[in-house]
């Protein structure tokens with residue numbers, strides 16, 4: 737059993753990773769869906785109230801609220817699948833919650849690409865007006881880093897740099913899903929990048 741969580745700044749490629757998983761028959765639990773469901777529960781339009789409800793849930797149920805509400809969905813998928821992908825961790829409290837629930841079976845994947853490349857890809861994506869707006873991207877990025885996303889990124893087990901073609905990225909995600917982190921030869925892992933503590937310091 738493996739639960740693969742993804743983290744990444746806007747436009748890094750998390751949605752593409754989730755779509756590779758779906759194509760490979762790996763169920764995807766999208767943390768944002770938990771918030772959208774709660775918006776509907778409260779009679780609110782998710783497109784307009786997503787941010788406010790995410791904040792309300794954290795205030796009412798604790799900083800790991802969205803992870804806690806995702807857990808039963810992940811567990812339900814694990815009844816029929818060996819691997820589940822969890823799309824879009826944002827805060828270290830969420831990461832703590834998943835690590836507590838799944839221990840070593842939880843693998844955190846950070847998808848990374850430089851700002852200019854992400855801005856260009858989002859501009860091509862054009863899902864909404866903010867996609868083409870570099871200032872809006874910068875603001876969104878700062879908001880997400882404000883939730884502690886930088887710390888989550890730093891704690892990743894596997895880093896996939898998404899700076900090559902989309903096909904190359906999709907291949908690397910497929911390899912990760914099929915054979916686990918070891919399949920990604922040459923990809924930085926936390927263990928490899930950690931600095932050795934100085935002896936006799």
Ligand SMILES: Nc1ncnc2c1ncn2[C@@H]1O[C@H](COP(=O)(O)OP(=O)(O)OP(=O)(O)O)[C@@H](O)[C@H]1O
Nearest residue numbers: 746747748749750751752857858861900901902905
């Ligand atoms: N390697 C790549 N080459 C070209 N285009 C790419 C590549 N990776 C992703 N894209 C495209 O860039 C856009 C952003 O990727 P994606 O939607 O997966 O990002 P995301 O991390 O889910 O962003 P957000 O958090 O804003 O939803 C998409 O249109 C996607 O198809």
